[in-house]
Amino acid sequence: MELYILSVDNLKKLSEELIKQNWDLISPSEDGAGYQKVVNSDKISLNSKAAPTKISFKEYFFPKSEALFYFKQNQNDVELSDPKSADTKTVIFGAKPCDAASLPALEKVFNWDYHDEFFNKRRDNTVIIGLACNYSDEYCFCNSVGLSQNSEKGSDIFLTGQNDGSFLAKIVTQKGKDFVAAFKESFSQSDAAGLSQPASDSESPKKEAPAQARKFDYQNIKNWLDKNFANSFWNTAGELCLGCAQCAFVCPTCHCFDIVDENCSLNCGRRAKNWDSCQFSIFTKHTSGHNPRDNQNKRYRQRIMHKFKYYNDKFEEILCTGCGRCSRGCEAGIDIAGILEEIDQLPE
Numbered sequence: 001m002e003l004y005i006l007s008v009d010n011l012k013k014l015s016e017e018l019i020k021q022n023w024d025l026i027s028p029s030e031d032g033a034g035y036q037k038v039v040n041s042d043k044i045s046l047n048s049k050a051a052p053t054k055i056s057f058k059e060y061f062f063p064k065s066e067a068l069f070y071f072k073q074n075q076n077d078v079e080l081s082d083p084k085s086a087d088t089k090t091v092i093f094g095a096k097p098c099d100a101a102s103l104p105a106l107e108k109v110f111n112w113d114y115h116d117e118f119f120n121k122r123r124d125n126t127v128i129i130g131l132a133c134n135y136s137d138e139y140c141f142c143n144s145v146g147l148s149q150n151s152e153k154g155s156d157i158f159l160t161g162q163n164d165g166s167f168l169a170k171i172v173t174q175k176g177k178d179f180v181a182a183f184k185e186s187f188s189q190s191d192a193a194g195l196s197q198p199a200s201d202s203e204s205p206k207k208e209a210p211a212q213a214r215k216f217d218y219q220n221i222k223n224w225l226d227k228n229f230a231n232s233f234w235n236t237a238g239e240l241c242l243g244c245a246q247c248a249f250v251c252p253t254c255h256c257f258d259i260v261d262e263n264c265s266l267n268c269g270r271r272a273k274n275w276d277s278c279q280f281s282i283f284t285k286h287t288s289g290h291n292p293r294d295n296q297n298k299r300y301r302q303r304i305m306h307k308f309k310y311y312n313d314k315f316e317e318i319l320c321t322g323c324g325r326c327s328r329g330c331e332a333g334i335d336i337a338g339i340l341e342e343i344d345q346l347p348e
């Protein structure tokens with residue numbers, strides 16, 4: 001295990017150097033709305049006690065809307081051109097464990113039957129510096145989905161705050177190791193004696209991490225879902241749902257998208273990949289007018305099935321990191337942890 005110390009002064013020097021070298025620096029915004037690009041080193045926010053931002057950082061890998069190519073119709077042919085390549089080197093400072101853990105899950109679907117070069121390029125060009133979390137509220141449940149406030153999953157370097165304001169930096173991946181080697185003036189060697197060390201993924205959260213009240217066994221949930229597609233539980237599970245898709249858009253792991261041609265005039269336009277959601281009523285509507293998910297209960301069942309059964313069957317990953325964002329922001333008060341706790345108690 002390679003451990004270093006990143007002091008407050010060195011964090012500032014490191015960010016100034018990165019800005020000078022034209023890296024994009026991304027960090028949670030101070031108002032908690034989302035992650036934002038930082039152009040001033042003082043704006044890097046490494047607050048382990050902050051709540052998860054309202055929106056996750058997924059748009060830095062999978063933008064809300066992006067051009068796949070542009071087209072222009074000439075007299076007898078169509079001219080195609082590529083969008084600007086997403087090759088800016090990027091570092092995300094202070095990623096919550098429940099955000100960082102979404103990336104290994106998303107990588108599976110973006111490299112399954114088709115290798116999504118847009119996602120992969122951004123992923124390759126981005127270093128994730130995770131931060132141990134000291135926050136918990138009534139919506140958090142990372143401990144119930146195999147993660148913890150100290151989970152290093154998805155991080156390249158994992159920081160744990162120290163009493164003097166510095167950070168213990170643990171190298172997690174080769175990319176993290178290369179980053180530290182490239183900016184070695186900012187990281188001092190540590191023997192970690194007397195310092196708070198991050199617990200490994202398999203260990204329980206550090207003592208000072210607040211306990212989580214929400215608890216269920218995700219394996220039980222999977223077992224129940226395997227046998228209960230037609231259970232009457234689904235007749236009411238989504239009846240309050242407005243179909244607004246706020247839950248999908250703030251979620252670090254939701255990744256549905258639609259591909260459409262958007263014309264800029266009669267003879268030119270772009271083919272775009274835009275966020276979509278299984279919670280929208282027209283998501284599965286056929287051209288014939290038939291809709292196999294013709295009510296919100298069926299659509300909510302799909303949300304739970306996809307996250308806890310289908311994705312698990314296909315990729316051995318749960319499509320949920322327990323960040324609680326979908327519940328915090330739901331105008332209808334639908335609490336995914338409550339639904340999962342209820343399922344956990346149902347007889348198989």
Ligand code: SF4
Pocket residue numbers: 240241242243244245246247248279326329330331332333334
């Ligand atoms: S669960 Fe809540 S946030 Fe999600 S679509 Fe329904 S009303 Fe909107």
Ligand code: SF4
Pocket residue numbers: 247250251252253254307319320321322323324325326327336
């Ligand atoms: S489903 Fe909800 S709790 Fe799970 S990762 Fe998405 S936003 Fe977070």
